[in-house]
Amino acid sequence: MTAGLMPCRPSMDCSREPSNFGKFTDELSRAFHEYLGTPTIIIAAFVVLGIGMAELEQSGIPAVNALRESLHAMVFGNVEATREILISSAQTLITITSITFTVLLLAVQQAASAMSTQIIDQFLRRPINQVLFGYFVGMSLYTLITLAVIGPEFNPVLSTALGFVFAGIALYFLAALVYITLTQMRSGIVIHAIHDETLNARLRMLPLLARTGRAPRLAGVADLHTVPVRSRGDGYISNIDLDLIERTLPAGADELEIVLKVRIGSYVAHDDLVAEIRSTRTPAAPNLVETVLRALKLSRARDLQLDAGHGVEQIMNIGWTSISSAQHSPAAGAQAIHALRDLLASWSTPEPLAQMPRGVRPLPVVYDDNIVILPLRSLESLAVAAVESRQHQSFGHVVQAIATMYGRLPLELRMMSEAMLLRILRGLEHELLTFELDEALKHAAERLEAAGGARIAECVRKCRMQERAEVARMAR
Incomplete structure (x- = not known):
C-alpha cells in the first residue's frame, strides 16, 4: 500500500457475490477493527505475563528467590492458603465485574432506545472502554493461570502478590467505569464524539481526493468508447483501492478515464452501475473492468473510520x-x-x-x-x-x-x-x-x-x- 493513502482492510468487493466464508471474515475483520482489537492485545499480554511470572518464580534466580522468601515470610505462608485466597479473589472479582457490566449494558441499551442506536456504536468504539474491558478479562485470566500453576511443591507468591495489585486496580477501574459509561450516555458527549470522528474520517479521505478528479475530462469528446461496469455483489462501498487500479492501467492512460458512479458509503445492489470506463481509442479491456470491480471494496455495514x-x-x-x-x-x-x-x-x-x-501520481479516475x-x-x-x-x-x-x-x-x-x-x-x-x-x-x-x-x-x-x-x- 502506498504511504499516505487510505488503508484497505481485507473485505468483500464488487467483483463477485460474497461466500458465507467471505461474509464471516468481513464480520470478524469489522469486529476486530471496531472493538476486539485492543481488548485482545491486552488479554494476550496478561496471559503472557501470567505464564512468564510462573516461569520466573521457578527459574532459580537468586534475587527472585530472595524476594519470594521475604514475601513468603509475611503473606501466603502455605500453598493451601494461597489457593484459597486466589479462588476467593477470582470468584469475587468475576461476580462483581459481571454484575457491573450487566447494569452498564442495560444503561447503554436504555440510552440507545432514548436517542439512537448510534449510542452503542460510540460506546464500543471508545478506546477507554476497550482498554477497561480488556483489563478485566485479562486480569481474570491472569488469576486463573496463577491458580493453575499452584502445586504441592510450588507456591507462586510473587504471581499472587502481583495479582492482588491488579485486583485492587480493577476495583478502582470498576468505579471509574460506572462514571465513564454514564458520562458517555449524555447526548452532548455522544454528538461531539461523532462530530470529531466525522472530521477525522474526512481527513482520511483527502489522499483519495488528491489522486482523483472531480469532473470527467472526456465528457465532450466525439467517438468516445464507454464500457459500463456493473456490480456482481451487494453492500456498502467501504473503500476504493486506487493502487490496484494504478497497477492495471495500460500505457497511454491519458486517453482513458474511469468515472465512478458510487461514493464511499453508497449502497450497491446486484447489477448496479458502479463505474464507466471511457476511452478515445478502443474499448476498455476486460481485465480493467475486473480490476475496477475488485477495487471497490464492500462491507455489510457502513464504517465511520472512512465514511x-x-x-x-x-x-x-x-x-x-x-x-x-x-x-x-x-x-x-x-x-x-x-x-x-x-x-x-x-x-x-x-x-x-x-x-x-x-512517485505517486494522480490517476484518471473521477470521484x-x-x-x-x-x-x-x-x-x-x-x-x-x-x-x-x-x-x-x-x-x-x-x-x-x-x-x-x-x-x-x-x-x-x-x-x-x-x-x-x-x-x-x-x-x-x-x-x-x-x-x-x-x-x-x-x-x-x-x-x-x-x-x-x-x-x-x-x-x-x-x-x-x-x-x-x-x-x-x-x-x-
Missing part, C-alpha cells in the same frame, strides 16, 4: 429522534443542529488536499465528492422533524444555522440553501410564533441580508410578518 457521510447521518438520526414527537428533547436536538452547522462550516471552504508521496451538501440536507430534515413535533426552538435553530452559514457557502450551495429556506418556511403555519422563534426569524433575515441574500431575507421577513399579523388578528 464521513455516515457520521453526518448518525448526528442527523440522533437529532431527528430527539426533536421529533418520539422524544421531544429540544436540548439534544439543538446540540445536533450545532454539530451539523460546524461540519458545514468546516467543509464549505476549499480543503487543502493531502500531499502525495514522491464525485458531495460531502459538503450532506450537513445542509440534514439540517433541512431536522426542520421537518421540528414541524412534525411543533418544536419552535428547534425550528428557529435550523433557520438560524442556515442563515448564519449562507454567506460562507459557495454559489451553488447558496442557491440550494435559498431553496431549502423557502421550503422550510412553509412549516411556519404549523408553529406557534413564540418570542424565541420571532427573534430567530428576525436575526436570520438580518444575517441573510448582510451576506448578500436580500431576496431570501425579504421572504423570511414576509413570513415573519404574516405570522405576527395572524397573532394580532387573533388578539382582536
Whole structure:
C-alpha cells in the first residue's frame, strides 16, 4: 500500500457475490477493527505475563528467590492458603465485574432506545472502554493461570502478590467505569464524539481526493468508447483501492478515464452501475473492468473510520429522534443542529488536499465528492422533524444555522440553501410564533441580508410578518 493513502482492510468487493466464508471474515475483520482489537492485545499480554511470572518464580534466580522468601515470610505462608485466597479473589472479582457490566449494558441499551442506536456504536468504539474491558478479562485470566500453576511443591507468591495489585486496580477501574459509561450516555458527549470522528474520517479521505478528479475530462469528446461496469455483489462501498487500479492501467492512460458512479458509503445492489470506463481509442479491456470491480471494496455495514457521510447521518438520526414527537428533547436536538452547522462550516471552504508521496501520481479516475451538501440536507430534515413535533426552538435553530452559514457557502450551495429556506418556511403555519422563534426569524433575515441574500431575507421577513399579523388578528 502506498504511504499516505487510505488503508484497505481485507473485505468483500464488487467483483463477485460474497461466500458465507467471505461474509464471516468481513464480520470478524469489522469486529476486530471496531472493538476486539485492543481488548485482545491486552488479554494476550496478561496471559503472557501470567505464564512468564510462573516461569520466573521457578527459574532459580537468586534475587527472585530472595524476594519470594521475604514475601513468603509475611503473606501466603502455605500453598493451601494461597489457593484459597486466589479462588476467593477470582470468584469475587468475576461476580462483581459481571454484575457491573450487566447494569452498564442495560444503561447503554436504555440510552440507545432514548436517542439512537448510534449510542452503542460510540460506546464500543471508545478506546477507554476497550482498554477497561480488556483489563478485566485479562486480569481474570491472569488469576486463573496463577491458580493453575499452584502445586504441592510450588507456591507462586510473587504471581499472587502481583495479582492482588491488579485486583485492587480493577476495583478502582470498576468505579471509574460506572462514571465513564454514564458520562458517555449524555447526548452532548455522544454528538461531539461523532462530530470529531466525522472530521477525522474526512481527513482520511483527502489522499483519495488528491489522486482523483472531480469532473470527467472526456465528457465532450466525439467517438468516445464507454464500457459500463456493473456490480456482481451487494453492500456498502467501504473503500476504493486506487493502487490496484494504478497497477492495471495500460500505457497511454491519458486517453482513458474511469468515472465512478458510487461514493464511499453508497449502497450497491446486484447489477448496479458502479463505474464507466471511457476511452478515445478502443474499448476498455476486460481485465480493467475486473480490476475496477475488485477495487471497490464492500462491507455489510457502513464504517465511520472512512465514511464521513455516515457520521453526518448518525448526528442527523440522533437529532431527528430527539426533536421529533418520539422524544421531544429540544436540548439534544439543538446540540445536533450545532454539530451539523460546524461540519458545514468546516467543509464549505476549499480543503487543502493531502500531499502525495514522491512517485505517486494522480490517476484518471473521477470521484464525485458531495460531502459538503450532506450537513445542509440534514439540517433541512431536522426542520421537518421540528414541524412534525411543533418544536419552535428547534425550528428557529435550523433557520438560524442556515442563515448564519449562507454567506460562507459557495454559489451553488447558496442557491440550494435559498431553496431549502423557502421550503422550510412553509412549516411556519404549523408553529406557534413564540418570542424565541420571532427573534430567530428576525436575526436570520438580518444575517441573510448582510451576506448578500436580500431576496431570501425579504421572504423570511414576509413570513415573519404574516405570522405576527395572524397573532394580532387573533388578539382582536
